[in-house]
Every structure is written in structure tokens, then in C-alpha cells.
Amino acid sequence: MSALAHVAGDPAVAPPPPAPETKKRGWTAYLLLLPGVLWLGVFFILPLVQLASVSLQSRYPGFPGYYYRDLNFENYVSALTDYAPHFARSFLYAGLATFFAFVVAYPLAYAMAFKVGRWRNLMLICVIAPFFTSFILRTFAWSQILADEGPVAAVLNFLHLLPGGNIINTPLAVIAGLTYNFLPFMVLPIYASLERADPRVIEAGGDLYANGFTTFRTVTLPMSMPGVLAGTLLTFIPAAGDFVNMELLGPQRGKMVGNVINDQFLAVPGGYPVAAALSFTLMAAILVMVFLYVRRFGTEELV
Amino acid sequence: MATMTPPTTTPAPPADRSPAYRPSSAKRVQLWLANHFAVLTAVLVLLYLFLPVAYTFAFSFNDHGKTNIVWQGFTWEHWQDPCGVPGVCESLVTSLQVGVISTVVATVLGTLMALAMVRYRFRGKAASNLLIFVPMATPEIVMGAALLTIFVQGFANIGINLGFTTIVFAHIMFCLSFVVVTVRARIQSLDPRIEEAAQDLYASPMQTFWKVTFPLILPGIAGAAMLAFSLSFDDFIITNFVSGNEATFPKFVYVASRRGIPAEANVIGFSMFVIAVLLVVGAQVVSSLRASKK
Numbered sequence: 209m210s211a212l213a214h215v216a217g218d219p220a221v222a223p224p225p226p227a228p229e230t231k232k233r234g235w236t237a238y239l240l241l242l243p244g245v246l247w248l249g250v251f252f253i254l255p256l257v258q259l260a261s262v263s264l265q266s267r268y269p270g271f272p273g274y275y276y277r278d279l280n281f282e283n284y285v286s287a288l289t290d291y292a293p294h295f296a297r298s299f300l301y302a303g304l305a306t307f308f309a310f311v312v313a314y315p316l317a318y319a320m321a322f323k324v325g326r327w328r329n330l331m332l333i334c335v336i337a338p339f340f341t342s343f344i345l346r347t348f349a350w351s352q353i354l355a356d357e358g359p360v361a362a363v364l365n366f367l368h369l370l371p372g373g374n375i376i377n378t379p380l381a382v383i384a385g386l387t388y389n390f391l392p393f394m395v396l397p398i399y400a401s402l403e404r405a406d407p408r409v410i411e412a413g414g415d416l417y418a419n420g421f422t423t424f425r426t427v428t429l430p431m432s433m434p435g436v437l438a439g440t441l442l443t444f445i446p447a448a449g450d451f452v453n454m455e456l457l458g459p460q461r462g463k464m465v466g467n468v469i470n471d472q473f474l475a476v477p478g479g480y481p482v483a484a485a486l487s488f489t490l491m492a493a494i495l496v497m498v499f500l501y502v503r504r505f506g507t508e509e510l511v
Numbered sequence: 512m513a514t515m516t517p518p519t520t521t522p523a524p525p526a527d528r529s530p531a532y533r534p535s536s537a538k539r540v541q542l543w544l545a546n547h548f549a550v551l552t553a554v555l556v557l558l559y560l561f562l563p564v565a566y567t568f569a570f571s572f573n574d575h576g577k578t579n580i581v582w583q584g585f586t587w588e589h590w591q592d593p594c595g596v597p598g599v600c601e602s603l604v605t606s607l608q609v610g611v612i613s614t615v616v617a618t619v620l621g622t623l624m625a626l627a628m629v630r631y632r633f634r635g636k637a638a639s640n641l642l643i644f645v646p647m648a649t650p651e652i653v654m655g656a657a658l659l660t661i662f663v664q665g666f667a668n669i670g671i672n673l674g675f676t677t678i679v680f681a682h683i684m685f686c687l688s689f690v691v692v693t694v695r696a697r698i699q700s701l702d703p704r705i706e707e708a709a710q711d712l713y714a715s716p717m718q719t720f721w722k723v724t725f726p727l728i729l730p731g732i733a734g735a736a737m738l739a740f741s742l743s744f745d746d747f748i749i750t751n752f753v754s755g756n757e758a759t760f761p762k763f764v765y766v767a768s769r770r771g772i773p774a775e776a777n778v779i780g781f782s783m784f785v786i787a788v789l790l791v792v793g794a795q796v797v798s799s800l801r802a803s804k805k
Contacts, residue, residue: 237631244624251684252646255657262660312556319553333791334557340787341564344764345780349563449650466652487656498648
């Protein structure tokens with residue numbers, strides 16, 4: 209879990225010094241925890257319990273927007289059958305975006321950790337800085353860049369590389385948007401774990417006659433695994449739940465599950481129960497994937 | 512970023528090349544590319560990260576009609592009066608207020624939790640860990656939906672309706688875990704023996720905390736606060752669910768995007784970017800000046 213800490217904060221934290229076990233016991237810990245735990249209890253756990261209860265409610269026929277307490281599992285059946293394609297698209301697009309973000313982020317993180325010397329702080333700022341222009345403005349800018357009259361489509365069309373003739377309003381644009389928007393979440397943890405690695409270990413790979421690729425595969429990549437793990441999770445999870453990229457860049461039909469949840473809650477009268485069931489299914493699916501993934505690739509550093 | 516400490520490993524000595532070794536020119540180009548591949552890619556990736564920001568900047572000068580999508584001509588107009596469009600500056604003020612309140616509360620609560628998690632042994636630690644982790648692994652749309660149901664079906668009954676208050680409640684919640692994780696990493700990197708030394712010298716627990724522990728973890732707390740503010744300031748998905756009629760800056764932009772984002776929003780978005788970069792670079796310069804004085 210501390211792998212997630214790489215994201216934020218202190219990329220250059222040294223490993224903890226070997227200290228004798230001196231942890232204190234007592235009630236102070238509970239006092240320190242209490243306000244935060246209460247906050248998470250009231251504004252995270254309680255809402256989820258309410259969401260679970262809503263996901264089983266039924267609506268009064270003829271009165272949209274009114275529900276009664278029930279154990280209506282129909283909502284889940286509807287979520288899993290009517291909206292199965294939406295779930296599939298969400299996970300597919302998020303998975304592809306995570307893969308592309310990894311491919312793009314790794315060289316950047318690697319260069320920052322080993323190649324740029326005193327420029328690394330400046331590069332770190334450059335990775336974080338675009339965050340401060342609202343991500344909706346940046347996504348909207350992508351809709352201009354990828355538009356039919358924009359530069360990307362023009363170049364690709366000139367080279368006859370674009371079979372459909374346009375990028376905007378296609379799944380491709382959505383995946384491009386997701387890749388872009390969550391890229392810093394991939395770069396920062398990978399950078400943090402590479403930054404802790406000893407470059408001499410990588411050189412040792414070369415000294416032992418491993419070629420560049422073998423050194424990368426057997427030495428560099430495993431050393432950065434905690435960062436890769438945190439980065440893929442921090443990219444995949446928000447991408448799978450996102451609806452903004454689909455809304456601003458994607459096609460009219462063939463939406464993702466985030467769009468359905470958003471519309472059912474905010475635009476469709478009486479949509480609450482099915483939307484709640486969809487949300488719960490999405491959360492459960494993601495938590496299961498996270499735990500399987502962490503089990504398969506995880507180090508003791510995560511959870 | 513003011514929290515950067517020098518790397519713990521010493522840089523390796525330059526590779527030893529005998530003067531007799533002279534690669535052919537083709538080999539030299541290949542070697543140069545191999546050596547600089549990562550840096551070249553890194554520069555390209557940074558350009559890619561900045562491309563939409565550049566677009567936002569350029570289109571803040573667009574003399575646009577109803578929609579600001581296609582370039583129509585240059586004007587200073589939007590920079591002269593960024594608040595000229597109704598709602599845009601109001602939403603910015605709301606975002607700044609929400610950001611400051613959420614950051615302060617989340618940073619205080621999160622730092623207390625981080626101290627408990629690192630410095631104490633207690634029953635229920637694993638459960639607390641899970642409670643901190645799960646919000647970070649939950650998609651925003653699920654949190655937004657859950658908060659909407661509790662606010663509408665529960666909080667509305669006790670007089671708290673969707674609006675500024677519910678936005679702040681929600682933002683504190685999703686910033687909290689990130690603060691805990693950031694500050695905890697900093698505390699973990701400290702040697703607890705420093706605190707013990709203070710106590711051996713008859714400092715009270717309160718004195719130990721304020722004179723020893725707190726100054727040492729302050730960079731981590733500052734980093735966490737910056738992270739919390741940027742998460743809050745840029746949040747759209749959760750805010751969209753819990754804001755009712757209140758608009759934050761991202762919500763204003765999103766709602767406007769259906770009929771055309773006014774260039775004034777580009778002015779504000781780009782200005783926030785410049786201000787943030789100046790603040791961060793300024794902090795860097797100050798901290799490196801201090802370090803060189805020591």
C-alpha cells in the first residue's frame with residue numbers, strides 16, 4: 209500500500225532507517241485516528257451502505273423519483289444484462305489506456321530517475337503542472353486537436369492511415385483522452401520507485417554481459433515493480449469509471465458504464481436503483497480485479 | 512517538491528573506456544541514440560503533456576462567436592475582462608474556497624491519522640489501513656453516486672441540502688486518504704530515535720512533537736496539502752453529483768462545453784497553471800537557496 213504513497217508525496221523519501229521496535233501503545237492512537245475515521249465513516253462507509261440499500265429499492269409505478277425499501281435484485285439483473293456491453297467497453301478502454309500510458313510513461317520516468325541529473329526537479333514540475341489547467345479544459349482542447357479539421361486527423365489522412373477518415377467521436381479518441389488524462393498517475397509512482405533504485409545494480413547487469421533489453425527485463429523492471437503496480441492501478445481505476453472523455457471525445461452511441469451511471473442518476477427520472485446497482489457492480493468488479501492483480505504481481509509493499 | 516532530498520545513492524563513477532576503443536561512426540550514432548533514447552522520448556512525452564495547455568492558451572485569444580472551437584482571429588478582449596462572462600469568476604471563487612477549506616481540514620485530520628498509523632501499535636490497525644486504502648481504489652463516480660444518495664435521502668431531512676457544504680464534505684473525504692499516505696511516507700522515513708533522544712533530554716511529549724517531530728514532517732505535510740488542494744480544485748466527477756445548483760470552476764467549464772466554452776474560461780484555466788508553476792518554482796528556489804546557505 210505504501211506504493212501508493214509514491215504518487216503524491218515524497219518521491220525521494222529514503223527507506224526507513226533500521227530502528228529498534230519502539231512503537232507506543234495506548235489510547236492516544238485512537239484519539240488521533242478518531243476524527244479521520246469518523247469522517248470516512250460518515251462520508252464514505254455510510255453513503256456506500258445507503259447506495260447498497262438504494263440498489264435494492266423498487267420504484268412506485270407511475271411516480272418516477274419515488275422508491276420504497278425492497279429487496280429487488282432485478283436492478284442487478286438489469287445492470288448485468290442490459291449494460292454488460294458498457295462494462296466491457298469501460299474495462300477494455302481503461303485497460304488499453306493503462307497499457308499505452310505505461311508505454312509512454314516508463315521512458316519519461318526512467319529518464320527522470322537516471323538520465324537528466326539536476327533537471328529532474330524541473331521535469332517533475334512539468335509532469336504535474338498541466339494538472340492546474342482544469343482537466344475538462346484540456347480534454348476539450350483534445351477535441352479540437354483531434355477534430356476532423358485539426359492537425360492529427362489531417363496528417364493521418366494525408367498518409368492514408370485513417371480508415372474511417374476521422375478520430376474525433378470514435379473509441380480511439382476516448383482511449384487517447386484517457387491515456388492523456390491519467391498519464392501523470394503512471395509517471396510519478398514509476399519515477400519514485402526507480403529513483404530509489406541503485407543505478408549501480410543496473411550497471412552490474414551490463415558488466416555481466418547482459419544486453420540492454422535483458423538488463424531492463426531482469427533488473428530494471430523488477431526493481432520498479434511496486435511503482436508499476438501503483439501506477440497501473442491509479443490509471444486503470446479512474447479510467448474505468450470516467451465518463452468525461454467519452455462525453456467530450458467519444459461517439460454518440462456505445463457509451464461506457466460511467467456515462468450510464470451519470471445519466472441514470474442525473475438525467476433519467478427514477479433511475480436511482482439501477483444506477484446504484486451499476487455503481488456497486490462497478491466497484492465490486494474493480495475491487496476484485498485490484499486484489500487479484502495485487503496478489504499476482506504484488507510485493508509486500510502493497511496492502 | 513520542496514520536499515526533495517538528495518538521492519541516497521552516490522552516482523556511479525564514469526565507465527572506464529580505454530583510449531584504444533574507437534567505435535565506427537555508424538556504431539557511434541547507434542550508441543548516441545541508445546544513450547539518449549530515454550531523454551529524447553521524455554522530451555517528446557513532456558511536449559505531449561503540454562500540447563492541450565498550449566491549445567487552451569492559444570484559444571484564450573480567439574475572437575470567437577458562439578463557440579470557441581475554430582480559430583477566427585486574434586483579440587485581447589478576453590484577457591482584459593476575464594470575469595466578463597456571467598458565472599465564470601463566481602465559480603472560480605467557489606473552487607478556491609472549497610479547495611482551501613477542504614485542504615486545511617483534510618490535512619489536519621490526515622496528519623493525525625498518519626501519526627497514529629506509524630507511531631503506535633493498536634488493535635484494529637489492519638482495519639484502519641483498509642479504510643484508508645479503499646477510498647483510493649474506488650472510482651470517483653461510485654463515491655459521487657453514494658454521496659448523492661445519502662445527501663438526498665438522508666442529509667436533506669436534517670436541513671443540509673446539496674450545495675457548498677456538501678461539496679466541502681465530499682472533498683475532505685476523498686482528499687483524506689491521499690494526505691494520510693503522503694504524510695505517512697514522510698514519518699516512516701524518520702528515525703524514531705531522534706524523538707527518543709528528545710525525551711531522554713526531558714522534553715515533554717508535547718514539546719517533543721512541536722519542537723522535533725513536527726518540523727521534520729512539515730515538508731511531507733506541505734506536499735500533502737498541495738496534493739489535496741490540486742485534487743479538490745480539479746475535481747469534477749464527485750462535485751457534479753453533490754453540488755446541486757452550486758458551480759465550481761470545472762463544473763462551470765463542463766456545463767459550458769455543451770454550448771461552447773467562453774475564452775474567458777481559457778484565460779482563467781491558463782492563469783491558474785501559470786500561478787501554480789510560479790509558486791512551485793519559487794518554493795524550489797527558496798528551498799535550494801536555504802540548503803546552499805547551510
